[in-house]
Amino acid sequence: MPHLYHLLQSPVGSGSKVPVKMEVNPPKQEHLLALKVMRLTKPTLFTNIPVTCEEKDLPGDLFNQLMRDDPSTVNGAEILMLGEMLTLPQNFGNIFLGETFSSYISVHNDSNQVVKDILVKADLQTSSQRLNLSASNAAVAELKPDCCIDDVIHHEVKEIGTHILVCAVSYTTQGGEKMYFRKFFKFQVLKPLDVKTKFYNAESDLSSVTDEVFLEAQIQNITTSPMFMEKVSLEPSIMYNVAELNSVNQAGECVTTFGSRAYLQPMDTRQYLYCLKPKKEFAEKAGIIKGVTVIGKLDIVWKTNLGERGRLQTSQLQRMAPGYGDVRLSLEAIPDTVNLEEPFHITCKITNCSSERTMDLVLEMCNTSSIHWCGISGRQLGKLHPSSSLCLALTLLSSVQGLQSVSGLRLTDTFLKRTYEYDDIAQVCVVSSAIKVES
Numbered sequence: 001m002p003h004l005y006h007l008l009q010s011p012v013g014s015g016s017k018v019p020v021k022m023e024v025n026p027p028k029q030e031h032l033l034a035l036k037v038m039r040l041t042k043p044t045l046f047t048n049i050p051v052t053c054e055e056k057d058l059p060g061d062l063f064n065q066l067m068r069d070d071p072s073t074v075n076g077a078e079i080l081m082l083g084e085m086l087t088l089p090q091n092f093g094n095i096f097l098g099e100t101f102s103s104y105i106s107v108h109n110d111s112n113q114v115v116k117d118i119l120v121k122a123d124l125q126t127s128s129q130r131l132n133l134s135a136s137n138a139a140v141a142e143l144k145p146d147c148c149i150d151d152v153i154h155h156e157v158k159e160i161g162t163h164i165l166v167c168a169v170s171y172t173t174q175g176g177e178k179m180y181f182r183k184f185f186k187f188q189v190l191k192p193l194d195v196k197t198k199f200y201n202a203e204s205d206l207s208s209v210t211d212e213v214f215l216e217a218q219i220q221n222i223t224t225s226p227m228f229m230e231k232v233s234l235e236p237s238i239m240y241n242v243a244e245l246n247s248v249n250q251a252g253e254c255v256t257t258f259g260s261r262a263y264l265q266p267m268d269t270r271q272y273l274y275c276l277k278p279k280k281e282f283a284e285k286a287g288i289i290k291g292v293t294v295i296g297k298l299d300i301v302w303k304t305n306l307g308e309r310g311r312l313q314t315s316q317l318q319r320m321a322p323g324y325g326d327v328r329l330s331l332e333a334i335p336d337t338v339n340l341e342e343p344f345h346i347t348c349k350i351t352n353c354s355s356e357r358t359m360d361l362v363l364e365m366c367n368t369s370s371i372h373w374c375g376i377s378g379r380q381l382g383k384l385h386p387s388s389s390l391c392l393a394l395t396l397l398s399s400v401q402g403l404q405s406v407s408g409l410r411l412t413d414t415f416l417k418r419t420y421e422y423d424d425i426a427q428v429c430v431v432s433s434a435i436k437v438e439s
Contacts, residue, residue, distance in 0.1 A: 031169075031179060031181055032109065032110065032111040032113060032115055032171070032173060032179070033107050033108065033109055033110065033111075033115060033118070033143070033169055033171060034107070034108045034110045035105075035106070035107055035167060035169055035181075035183055036104075036105075036106045036107075036108065037103060037104070037105050037106075037165065037167055037183070037185055038103065038104045038106075039092055039093070039101070039102070039103050039104075040102040040103060040104050040152065041089055041093055041102070041308075042305055042306040042307075042308055043086040043087055043088050043089065043306070044086070044087050044089070044305055044306075045082055045083065045085075045086060045087070045306075046072050046083045046084075046085040046086060046087045047082055047083065048070070048072055048073065048083055050067060050073075051063050051066075051067070052064055052067065071085070072084075072085050092187065094190055094223070094224075095157060095163075095187060095188070095189050095190065096157070096189065096190050096191070096192035096223060096310060097157055097158070097159070097160050097189055097190070097191055097192055097310075097312065098156070098157065098158075098192060098300075098310040098311050098312040099156075099157055099192075099308065099309075099310040100154055100155065100156050100157070100309070100310075101124075101154070101155045101156075101157050101163075102152065102153070102154050103122075103152070103153050103165065104150070104151075104152055105120065105122060105150070105151045105152070105153065105167060106148050106149070106150050106151075107120055107143075107148060107149045107169055108146075108147075108148040109143045109144065109145050109146060109147055109148065111145060112145050113145065113173065113174050114142055114143070114144055114145070114174060115142065115143045115171045115172070115173065115174075116141065116142045116143075116171065116172045116173075116174075117139050117140075117141070117142075117170075117171060117172045118139060118140040118142075118143050118149060118169070118170070118171040119137075119139040119140075119169070119170045119171070120134065120149060120151060120167070120168075120169050121134050121137070121167070121168045121169075122134045122151070122153050122165065122166070122167050122168075123165075123166045123168075124155055124163060124164070124165055124166070125163070125164040125165075125166055126159045126161070126162075126163055127159060127161050127162065128159065131155065133153040133154075133155055133165075134151070134153070135151055135152075135153065143171075156311075157189050159189065160189050160190065160191050161188070161189060162186065162187075162188060162189075163186070163187055163188070163189055164184055164185065164186050165184070165185040165186075165187070166182060166183075166184055166185075167182060167183050167184075167185070168180070168181075168182035169181055169182065190223075191222065192221070192222065192223050192227075192302075192310060192312070193219055193220065193221065193222065193300065193302075193312060194219070194220040194222050195217065195218070195219055195220075195298065195300070195312075195314060196217070196218040196220075197215060197216065197217050197218070197298075197314075197317055198215070198216045198218075199213055199214070199215055199216075199295075199319040200213070200214040200215075200216065201213060201214075212275060212276065212277050213240070213275070213276040213277075213295065213319065214273065214274070214275055214276075215234065215273070215274045215275075215276060215295060215317070216271060216272070216273055217232070217234075217271070217272045217273075217274070217298055218269055218270075218271050219232065219264070219269065219270050219271075219272065219300065220267065220268065220269040220270075221264040221265065221266055221267065221268055221269075222266075222267065223266060223304075224266050225266065225304055225305065226263050226264065226265050226266065226304075227263065227264045227302045227303070227304055228262060228263055228264075228302060228303040228304070229258075229262045229263075229264055229270070229300075229301075229302050230262075230301040230302055230303055230309075231299065231300070231301040232246075232272050232298065232299075232300050232301075233298070233299050234274045234276075234296050234297075234298055234299075235296050235297050235298075235299055236276055236295065236296035237293075237294045237295060237296045237316070238279075239278055239279060239282045239293065239294075240276040240277065240278055240279065240295065240296065241276070241277050241278075241279060242274055242275070242276050242296065243274065243275045243276075243277070244272075244273075244274055245273040245274060245275055246258070246272050246273060258270065264302075276295060276296070293318065293319060294316050294317070294318055295316075295317045295318065295319055296316070296317060297313055297314045297315065297316050297317060298312075298313065298314040298317070299311075299312075299313050300312045300313070300314075326352070326353055326354050326357075326359070326413075326418075326420070327350065327351070327352060327353065327359065327361070327411055327413070327420050328350070328351040328353050329348060329349070329350055329351075329409065329411070329420075329422045329425065330348070330349050330351070331346060331347065331348060331349070331425060331426050332347040332348065332349050332391060333345075333346065333347040334346045334347075334406070334426050334428065335428065336428065336429060337428065337429045337430075337431060338397075338398060338428050338429070338430055338431075339430075339431060339432070339433040340398065340399070340400075340401055340430050340431065340432050340433050341397055341398070341399055341433065342397060342433060343374055343395050343396065343397045344395070344396065344397065344428075345393060345394070345395050346393075346394050346395075346396070346406070346426075347391055347392070347393050347394075348391070348392045348393075348394060348409075349389055349390070349391050349392075350381070350384065350389060350390055350391075350392060350411065351387075351388075351389040352384045352385065352386055352387060352388055352389070353387075354386050354387075355386050355387060356386055357386060357415075358383055358384065358385050358386060358415075359383065359384045359413045359415065360380075360382070360383050360384075360413065360414045360415050361380075361381040361382070361383075361384055361411050361412065361413060361414075362378060362379070362380055362381065362411070362412045362414060363377070363378070363379055363381055363392070363409070363410070363411060364377050364378050364409075364410040364411075364412065365377040365394070365408060365409060365410075366408035366409075366410060367408060368407050368408050369400070370398055370399055370400035370404045370430075371396055371397075371398055371404060371405075371406060371407060371408060372396060372397050372398070372399060373394065373395075373396045373408065374395040374396055374397065375394065375395060381411075398428070398430040400430065401430050401431060401432060402429070402430060403427055403428075403429055403430075404427065404428055404429075404430050405423075405424045405425075405426075405427050406424075406425045406426045406427065406428065407422075407423035407424055407425065408423065409421075409422040409423075409425065410422070
């Protein structure tokens, strides 16, 4: 049987793939056919170690001349480690989750007989499933001496851990004897990226953005080679719209915050930020976003050596939505700055978060040391049906300058005799009336 390294001697271009030897189990019986399986991978750029010295040193210009004569160095940049030549892989290498595993399968007739009904089957066994990778399951009618059957298989790796490529060959000899053999090729699939996510609930005084969610994704390259991050995006669920916050507007152009070269060095971490807003039809239904909600999933695409592409999609990301209780009070409108001892107006939105129970609400307004409410306290708001809301305009004033917290609202459900207290609803900046407040 020819040596498995023979195919490595064929010339390749910078973008072509070359086969790499895979360890095989030794045959237990003599067969008329020989099976060769090789992984297809791209070559790497040749690197050398420059050795140089100053002209006044003893070797003089000897080392520099040797580097100039070395065909692997770049003309005019001999002291650079990276050359212009390609190096063919000498081992199996690493396979990472999300990459495409490619393999070359060759069945060669080593005998002087014509073999009939040759069937080559390639399966990939993972920890959870067995996949058929053969391009065709049809048998070849005959194979003459010194001829071969070639096939190339591809598979996008979606599981980490041990994988076993099972290649089975069956054929019939000239004497009519049916022969069968198979070989196993075991390899490990490694994890290329470490992805961590954090959720932040937006704190705002406007109900239109109260349900905003900020997602921070930390992506770390845990391989031994640099990665070019081609795309990192968030595919939201049906309940949310997403806005990426990983770019800035400069002179009318959208520029990424990571610079023009989106390379991620080994063990480096990069943080991506996304803002999710509930769609209008879901935001108006108070009970839908309560509890655990599905946010979406991250789609990550990268490239490594000579454009080798990899892609990962996370599972659906989930978050626990903040609980608002039975009644939610939010602010629709409030000024940023107000004048001292001058009334100002705010608009509140009261929502019945219960999906079953109608409430009969009473509003009480309690003054604090700095905030004084204007109007009638203890007034009836009427019945509020499940998942419905009402807007309420209120007037108040501040007797103390500075940043003041709006507090002192109380809602009482007369049906259950239950009181809900709302303090630190928002903050306003109170300035002297001599200072003109900009609208």
